[in-house]
Amino acid sequence: MTQPSTERKPRPRDAQATKALLLEAATDEFAEHGFAGARIDRIAERGGANKRLLYVYFGDKDDLFDAVLDEQSKAVIAAVPLPDGDLCAFAAARFDYMLANPRARRLANWRTFERSEPTEAERRTFKERVDTVAAAQNAGRLRDDISAIDLFAMVLRLTESWLSAPPGLLTASGRRNPMSANRLKEHRAALIAAVRSIVEPR
Amino acid sequence: MTQPSTERKPRPRDAQATKALLLEAATDEFAEHGFAGARIDRIAERGGANKRLLYVYFGDKDDLFDAVLDEQSKAVIAAVPLPDGDLCAFAAARFDYMLANPRARRLANWRTFERSEPTEAERRTFKERVDTVAAAQNAGRLRDDISAIDLFAMVLRLTESWLSAPPGLLTASGRRNPMSANRLKEHRAALIAAVRSIVEPR
Numbered sequence: 001m002t003q004p005s006t007e008r009k010p011r012p013r014d015a016q017a018t019k020a021l022l023l024e025a026a027t028d029e030f031a032e033h034g035f036a037g038a039r040i041d042r043i044a045e046r047g048g049a050n051k052r053l054l055y056v057y058f059g060d061k062d063d064l065f066d067a068v069l070d071e072q073s074k075a076v077i078a079a080v081p082l083p084d085g086d087l088c089a090f091a092a093a094r095f096d097y098m099l100a101n102p103r104a105r106r107l108a109n110w111r112t113f114e115r116s117e118p119t120e121a122e123r124r125t126f127k128e129r130v131d132t133v134a135a136a137q138n139a140g141r142l143r144d145d146i147s148a149i150d151l152f153a154m155v156l157r158l159t160e161s162w163l164s165a166p167p168g169l170l171t172a173s174g175r176r177n178p179m180s181a182n183r184l185k186e187h188r189a190a191l192i193a194a195v196r197s198i199v200e201p202r
Numbered sequence: 203m204t205q206p207s208t209e210r211k212p213r214p215r216d217a218q219a220t221k222a223l224l225l226e227a228a229t230d231e232f233a234e235h236g237f238a239g240a241r242i243d244r245i246a247e248r249g250g251a252n253k254r255l256l257y258v259y260f261g262d263k264d265d266l267f268d269a270v271l272d273e274q275s276k277a278v279i280a281a282v283p284l285p286d287g288d289l290c291a292f293a294a295a296r297f298d299y300m301l302a303n304p305r306a307r308r309l310a311n312w313r314t315f316e317r318s319e320p321t322e323a324e325r326r327t328f329k330e331r332v333d334t335v336a337a338a339q340n341a342g343r344l345r346d347d348i349s350a351i352d353l354f355a356m357v358l359r360l361t362e363s364w365l366s367a368p369p370g371l372l373t374a375s376g377r378r379n380p381m382s383a384n385r386l387k388e389h390r391a392a393l394i395a396a397v398r399s400i401v402e403p404r
Contacts, residue, residue, distance in 0.1 A: 036239075037238075106315075109315055111368065111369075112366055112367070112368050112369065113308075113311055115369070118368070118369040118370030118373060119370070122369070123373060123374065125370065126368065126370045126371040126374040127374045145395065146396065147388070149371070149374060150363075150364070150392040150393075151392070152371070153363045153364055153367045153371055153389075154392070154396050156367070156371070157360060157362060157363040157366065158356055160359060161355045161356040161358070161360075162352070162355055165314070165355045165359070166310070166314050166320070166324065166358075167313075167314065167319065167324070168320030168321070168324030168327065168328045169328040169355055171325060172325065172329045172331075173332070173349075187352055187355075190348040190349065190353070190356070191352075191356070193348060194348065194353075194356050197400050198396045198399050198400060
C-alpha cells in the first residue's frame with residue numbers, strides 16, 4: 001500500500017497517541033531488562049517523550065509496570081480463549097500465542113520471577129479462567145478429581161514446556177533444530193495429546 | 203556436639219576449601235542477580251578471597267557460571283532420580299527438591315532465561331534422562347506415541363506448575379495460603395495424578 005509518508009508515521013499530537021507510544025516503549029524495556037533492570041529515562045527516550053510526561057500519564061515505575069502487565073493480560077485474553085473450559089483448545093492457542101510473541105514470553109517470565117504482587121486485572125483474569133474450568137468440571141466435560149486451579153496451573157505451565165525448556169534439553173535430541181517449524185508442530189501435537197490425557201473425565 | 207570452635211569453623215587453608223567457598227558464593231550471587239547482574243567483586247567478597255584468586259581457580263565470569271551450573275546439575279541428579287524411567291517418582295522428587303531449594307529454582311530460571319549455551323554436563327545429564335525415558339517406552343512402561351524428549355520436557359515443566367505459577371493465579375483461589383504445607387501437599391498429589399495420566403501406556 002502506498003501512503004504519504006507523513007501519514008504512515010504520524011507525529012503523536014494528542015495525549016492518547018503519546019500514551020500508546022510510551023506504553024509500547026515501556027513494554028519493550030520491561031521485556032528486555034525486567035522490572036529491576038528497566039530504566040525510566042530509557043523508556044522516555046524510546047517513546048520519544050520526556051520523563052515528566054511519563055510520570056504524569058502513568059505514575060511511578062511500579063504503576064507503569066502494572067499498566068504494561070494489564071495491557072498484556074488483555075492481549076492474552078483476546079488471543080487465547082478458553083471456550084467452555086476446553087483446555088486442549090486453550091493449550092494450543094496459548095502455545096501459538098507465546099511462540100508468536102517472544103516479548104510476551106519474556107515479560108511473563110520476568111513477571112513471575114521478579115514481582116509477587118499481581119495487578120487487579122491479572123487477579124480477575126485468572127479467577128475467570130479458574131471459574132470457567134470449574135464450570136466445565138461441574139458439567140462433566142473435565143476431570144474433577146483435581147481442583148480447577150491445580151488443573152489450570154498445570155495446563156498453563158505445560159504450554160511452555162518446549163518454549164521454556166532448558167537449553168541442554170533442547171539440544172539433547174541431537175542435530176535437529178529444536179525450533180524448526182516441523183519440530184514445533186510435533187511438539188504442539190504432543191502438548192495437545194498430553195493435555196487431553198490430563199483433563200479427560202475419568 | 204561440642205567441638206572446639208577452631209575446629210567448627212576452620213579457616214580455609216587449602217585450595218580445595220577456598221574453591222568450595224568461592225563456588226558457594228558464586229552460586230548465591232548468580233541465583234540472586236542472574237548472569238548479567240552478578241558481580242565478580244561481590245562474589246570474591248562473599249567468598250572471602252580476592253578477585254585474582256577467583257580468576258585463577260575458575261577463569262572468567264562465563265567459566266564461573268558454567269562451574270556453578272555443573273555443580274547444580276550434579277546436585278539435581280543426586281537428589282532427583284529417574285528410576286527405570288518412572289516419571290511419577292521423578293516428578294514427585296523434583297517437586298520436593300525445588301520446593302526445598304529456592305536457590306536452585308532461581309538459578310534454573312535465570313539459566314533458561316538468560317543464556318542459550320548449555321554446559322557439557324547439562325547436555326549429558328539431559329541426554330541421559332531422555333535415553334532413560336526412551337528405554338522405559340521400549341519396555342512398555344511408558345506411552346510411546348509421544349517422543350521421549352517431548353514427554354520428558356512436559357513432565358519437567360509440570361513439576362514447576364505451582365512453584366512458578368503467576369502470582370495472580372496463586373491468589374485466585376481466595377484466602378487460602380498458596381504455599382501452606384497442606385496446599386502444597388494437595389498440589390503435589392494433583393501433580394502425580396496428572397503425570398500418571400500423561401505417561402501411562404495407551
